Amino acid sequence: MTNKPSNTHFYSQILDLLKSARNQVLRTVNQTMVLTYFEIGKMLVEEEQGGNERAGYGEKVIKELSEVLTKEFGKGFSERNIEQMRQFYLVYSIPQTVSAVLKNHKPQTLSAETISETTSRKLIKDAFILSWSHYLKLMRIDDESERKFYEIESYKNNWSVRELQRQYDSALYTRLVLSRDKNKIKELSEKGLVLEKPKDAIKDPYVLEFIGLPEYSHYSESQLEQQIIDKLEHFLLELGNGFTFVARQKRISFDDKHFRIDLVFYNRILKCFVLIDLKIGELKHQDLGQMQMYVNYYDREIRLETENKTLGIVLCQNKSESVVEYTLPENNEQIFASKYKTVLPSKNELKLIIDERNGEH
Numbered sequence: 001m002t003n004k005p006s007n008t009h010f011y012s013q014i015l016d017l018l019k020s021a022r023n024q025v026l027r028t029v030n031q032t033m034v035l036t037y038f039e040i041g042k043m044l045v046e047e048e049q050g051g052n053e054r055a056g057y058g059e060k061v062i063k064e065l066s067e068v069l070t071k072e073f074g075k076g077f078s079e080r081n082i083e084q085m086r087q088f089y090l091v092y093s094i095p096q097t098v099s100a101v102l103k104n105h106k107p108q109t110l111s112a113e114t115i116s117e118t119t120s121r122k123l124i125k126d127a128f129i130l131s132w133s134h135y136l137k138l139m140r141i142d143d144e145s146e147r148k149f150y151e152i153e154s155y156k157n158n159w160s161v162r163e164l165q166r167q168y169d170s171a172l173y174t175r176l177v178l179s180r181d182k183n184k185i186k187e188l189s190e191k192g193l194v195l196e197k198p199k200d201a202i203k204d205p206y207v208l209e210f211i212g213l214p215e216y217s218h219y220s221e222s223q224l225e226q227q228i229i230d231k232l233e234h235f236l237l238e239l240g241n242g243f244t245f246v247a248r249q250k251r252i253s254f255d256d257k258h259f260r261i262d263l264v265f266y267n268r269i270l271k272c273f274v275l276i277d278l279k280i281g282e283l284k285h286q287d288l289g290q291m292q293m294y295v296n297y298y299d300r301e302i303r304l305e306t307e308n309k310t311l312g313i314v315l316c317q318n319k320s321e322s323v324v325e326y327t328l329p330e331n332n333e334q335i336f337a338s339k340y341k342t343v344l345p346s347k348n349e350l351k352l353i354i355d356e357r358n359g360e361h
Contacts, residue, residue, distance in 0.1 A: 034128045034135060041089025044082070062086070084136060091139040091147075092127075130154055133161045137168070145189035146173045152192035156241075163237065170207040170238075174350050178204060195241060195269045198311050198333050203240070205339035206315060210234040213342045221278050225249075225262055228278075242269035252297050261294050272308040273298050276315060283319035283337055285327040295334055309333075315340045 044065075048058035062082050069077035128135075134154055141147040150173065154164050176193065177185050187194060195201050211227035211234075213219055228235050229248060236243050246264040253259070263276040275294050279287055291312040298310040314337045324337045 030131045031128060034130075034132050037085040037132060038089055038092065038128065040082070041085040041087070042093070044086045045089055045093075048086075058086075084139075088135060088139055092135075131161070134164060137161060137164055141168070145186075148189040149173050149192060152189075156192055157237075166210075167237075169344050170209070171345060171350050172203075175203050175205065175207075178350075193241060195267070198270065198272075198309075199336075201240060201242075201267060201270060201274070201311070202313065202336045202338060203238075204336075205341050205345070206238055207341050207344060208235070208238065209342060209344045210238075211342060219280070221262070221280050224278050224280070228263070239265065239274075242267045243274065244268060246273070252294070252301075254297070259290075259294070267311075270308055270311075271306075273303065273310045275310060275312045277312070279314060279316040281317055283314060283316040283323060285323055287314050287316070288324065288327045288335060288337065291335055312336070313338060 044058070044061065047061055062079050066077055066079045066082050069082075130138075130151065134151075138147050138151055138154075141150065150164060150168060153159065153167070153172075157163075159167065173188065176188060180188070193200070208228070210231050211224070213224065213227060225248065232245060236245065243265050244267075246266050247261075248263055250261040250264045251258055252261065261275050262278050265274040265276065266272070267274055275291065275298065277287065277291055277294070291314050295310045295312040303310060312335045314335075316337060316339060319337050319339060328335055
């Protein structure tokens, strides 16, 4: 029988310190590698520009450099990898934009003519905050605003490369753009997703491809709910920043009547409860009325004085924007209806959703 350590709290503190130090080392190694690749890309571009009178000079330099580095360091320096370093510099070079870290610097101060080499290097070092694998994904995104958004969100939410790919595949940026005016769209590329008011937390549609239900299969609301609960971690990521799970099938009762709310969450940023009801098929005005009742109950019976008003989201397969508009009050900031998709939508499908929405208003 092993003896239990006498001072577990003390040992736990040391373990946490070592784990933190190890993570810091990994971050430093990753950043050093990214900075090095950026510098290699810069040198390649400058060398290529210096010899641009000769056709194919750049390709020749990359080929020869690959041979030299592979001989010296082994794997990791194929022609493709070196070309990616060159592309990395072209995408993230200072005259364009470096990353979200530079948001406090005026764009006109970032040109080579107006900043010193020391300042330039510091800005670059501060800018690259993700791993090389993240940047390999990011630099394939052509739209600069969209690329910056995913970079910021990857850092803020500590997304793995796999999660970054999933969010991009589900067109998170495009879905958020749907419900924002021009100023808010610009903010997405400068600060990422910022929750200041209830509507900021809403997406339309929500993409639930991770639950594994085919788009047109027959399933019940209870089956949909169970699949979401089974993949709760994924669902929380899809909901967005600040959400925590509270309850499923939450019962509320009054006048000898009992009702059950499918899912209850709390958003720590907005400081409010978020109630979600799941609906199969077309949204009906009664669904919105029922959610209004749930929200009113939570506001009057559950919510603390220090908390903000409860939000209600009805997730449905299909909806009429007119039904939503005429069922809810004009100044509504609490009840929302959003579609959900059980497969990843294409950008064409999202464009159709935009066109449909614009056409009904």
